[in-house]
Amino acid sequence: MPPEIAETREVWLPIATFLLGFFVRTFTLSKADRELNERSKFALSKELADSQNEAYQSLMKALTEYASQTAPPTLQDFFAISGPCQNYLYQQKLTADAIMSDRVDRQSRDATFVPKLVETAVVIIPKTYAKLKEIAAKHGLPFADEFDRANYQSIFDVVEKFGGRETAVRLSGK
Amino acid sequence: MATRGGAGAGHALMIKYGLRTSPNDALIAQWRIRTNQLIAGGIEGERAGRTAAAEIFPDFKTHVYASEADDISSLLDAAGNR
Numbered sequence: 001m002p003p004e005i006a007e008t009r010e011v012w013l014p015i016a017t018f019l020l021g022f023f024v025r026t027f028t029l030s031k032a033d034r035e036l037n038e039r040s041k042f043a044l045s046k047e048l049a050d051s052q053n054e055a056y057q058s059l060m061k062a063l064t065e066y067a068s069q070t071a072p073p074t075l076q077d078f079f080a081i082s083g084p085c086q087n088y089l090y091q092q093k094l095t096a097d098a099i100m101s102d103r104v105d106r107q108s109r110d111a112t113f114v115p116k117l118v119e120t121a122v123v124i125i126p127k128t129y130a131k132l133k134e135i136a137a138k139h140g141l142p143f144a145d146e147f148d149r150a151n152y153q154s155i156f157d158v159v160e161k162f163g164g165r166e167t168a169v170r171l172s173g174k
Numbered sequence: 175m176a177t178r179g180g181a182g183a184g185h186a187l188m189i190k191y192g193l194r195t196s197p198n199d200a201l202i203a204q205w206r207i208r209t210n211q212l213i214a215g216g217i218e219g220e221r222a223g224r225t226a227a228a229e230i231f232p233d234f235k236t237h238v239y240a241s242e243a244d245d246i247s248s249l250l251d252a253a254g255n256r
Binding site for chain 1: 183185186189241242243245246247249250251252253254255256
């Protein structure tokens with residue numbers, strides 16, 4: 001074998017093997033890897049569902065406590081409901097972020113999260129902002145938070161991508 | 175709401191149209207075809223879906239499922255009345 005061919009082989013063979021290995025690993029996850037991947041997606045889904053549920057329970061508790069009082073609310077009373085409202089929406093946003101970056105298993109996404117995120121986008125977000133504003137105005141409390149769609153962009157992205165055509169029509173307000 | 179296929183569609187239909195159980199794929203497909211027929215006939219999407227559901231699902235509107243949105247909504251109203 002002429003020396004230059006031997007040299008070429010010496011240089012290119014390891015490079016080619018390296019590249020081949022790289023692409024094989026990148027594009028074909030082994031069965032074990034796939035299972036591990038699914039398991040971690042499922043674990044994250046459960047974690048998200050638990051935090052969502054916690055945020056929901058705290059919100060219900062805060063609103064019930066607030067509504068059961070009769071005295072005019074103080075600023076502190078108001079924060080005691082606006083905080084849990086924001087936290088509930090924040091948890092929904094975290095879930096939407098995870099869905100958009102494909103870190104949630106498909107079954108949980110379709111059966112659990114998407115229907116809830118649709119409700120959040122269509123009903124809860126507009127209603128929460130309108131009511132908090134109304135309550136603040138009624139009692140002369142400061143509420144500077146204007147609704148900014150950009151804060152919840154991933155929620156709207158999930159609804160648009162997985163929520164179906166009907167929902168997109170509802171959201172566009174037709 | 176009709177999610178895009180998958181197991182979620184049946185569950186979403188069950189909640190939305192108050193069905194007793196989640197409809198199977200065959201029923202979902204029938205509902206989808208009928209809905210599209212109605213839309214093609216000029217009926218608005220939401221109403222087409224509802225009409226098709228009433229025709230196709232025998233247990234249409236037999237159950238009411240409380241949703242988080244309903245709960246939060248009514249408590250926000252109650253808070254507004256304070």
